[in-house]
Amino acid sequence: MTATIRDVARRAGVSIATVSRAMRDPSIVSAQTLHRVQEAASDLDYTPSQLGRQLAERRHAANGIVFPDLSGPYYAEVVLGYEAVASELGRAVLILATHGRPAAAEMVTRLAGRCDGLVVLGPTVSDTVLLGLAARGVPLVTAARPPVAGVDSVSAENAGTARALATHLADQGARTVLFLGDPALSSDVQERLAGLEAGADAAGIGVRVLPVSSMDEEGGARAAEGLASGDLPDAIACANDELALGLMTALRTRGVVVPRDLLVTGWDDIMAARYAELTTVRQPLHDLGATAARFLDDFIAGRRSEPRHEVLPTELIVRSSSSPAKGDNQ
Numbered sequence: 001m002t003a004t005i006r007d008v009a010r011r012a013g014v015s016i017a018t019v020s021r022a023m024r025d026p027s028i029v030s031a032q033t034l035h036r037v038q039e040a041a042s043d044l045d046y047t048p049s050q051l052g053r054q055l056a057e058r059r060h061a062a063n064g065i066v067f068p069d070l071s072g073p074y075y076a077e078v079v080l081g082y083e084a085v086a087s088e089l090g091r092a093v094l095i096l097a098t099h100g101r102p103a104a105a106e107m108v109t110r111l112a113g114r115c116d117g118l119v120v121l122g123p124t125v126s127d128t129v130l131l132g133l134a135a136r137g138v139p140l141v142t143a144a145r146p147p148v149a150g151v152d153s154v155s156a157e158n159a160g161t162a163r164a165l166a167t168h169l170a171d172q173g174a175r176t177v178l179f180l181g182d183p184a185l186s187s188d189v190q191e192r193l194a195g196l197e198a199g200a201d202a203a204g205i206g207v208r209v210l211p212v213s214s215m216d217e218e219g220g221a222r223a224a225e226g227l228a229s230g231d232l233p234d235a236i237a238c239a240n241d242e243l244a245l246g247l248m249t250a251l252r253t254r255g256v257v258v259p260r261d262l263l264v265t266g267w268d269d270i271m272a273a274r275y276a277e278l279t280t281v282r283q284p285l286h287d288l289g290a291t292a293a294r295f296l297d298d299f300i301a302g303r304r305s306e307p308r309h310e311v312l313p314t315e316l317i318v319r320s321s322s323s324p325a326k327g328d329n330q
Helices: 005-012 016-024 031-043 050-057 073-088 104-112 127-135 159-171 187-203 217-228 241-253 271-275 285-300
Strands: 062-067 092-097 118-121 140-143 152-156 176-180 206-210 235-238 263-265 280-282 309-312 315-317
Touching (some): 005 031, 016 031, 062 104, 062 285, 073 118, 092 104, 104 127, 118 285, 127 140, 152 285, 159 235, 159 263, 176 187, 176 217, 187 206, 241 271, 285 309
Parallel strands (some): 062 118, 152 309, 235 263
Antiparallel strands (some): 280 315
């Protein structure tokens, strides 16, 4: 079985990042550490792959970022934050949108060979693929997905703010809440639902879930078709702003007025949510990308010794879609 950089790190008693640094620039590690790494590599007959050699030589002066798609404002804003910091650091940015393609793993692996490190956003490739890249010494950071063992990660807080959202809806008189979104599509959505349910339980109100066919305005509009013809809940908490905006527009054409007939909330605080007076949760999308870029640069430059996991705060923003007396206030 061919030895990997992970095997060398284990044999030498150091981190994968230290092995990568020793191979990339021996002058930045101690003589003792360099000797241990070289001895372990020799004992294991370890030879860096072409990808590993490219990474070790830092040929590219470019960082990569992988995301599901750019069709909505969420990933676009995260990518803008990433690109802004990468540009400040003098790095070019290579982008890859996987669009759910079966060959996503192969595409990501190819991209890794063209840059010095990757940020991987959302459910683009499996943890197994990421672990494989990490084992080959690829500097990695994940964002907006569950942490992967040994890999730096950046995410936004979900559960606590969702609890606060449930409390707000209960304070507005809601006794029945419909959660619009599909938890199977995203760990973030799972966490939002869990927080909403916990807050609803504490407030003594009920929550039911209506999965959607897509997490965009079209998905929200389709959900409105069935809701307008049946009994409406007191409030609908949407998994993101796009769902909420599509829902509100479609309900309005059917004579259902928000917030007179029901309360509606979203999540993300995209620009359109502000014009629609949509109560939502503000996510630090730009900061999510910016933090990931800094983490990756630290890894590539050898300033990171252990994996880091940072959770950025979110904020409940109350507007008139859930509180008629409110404007754009908290």
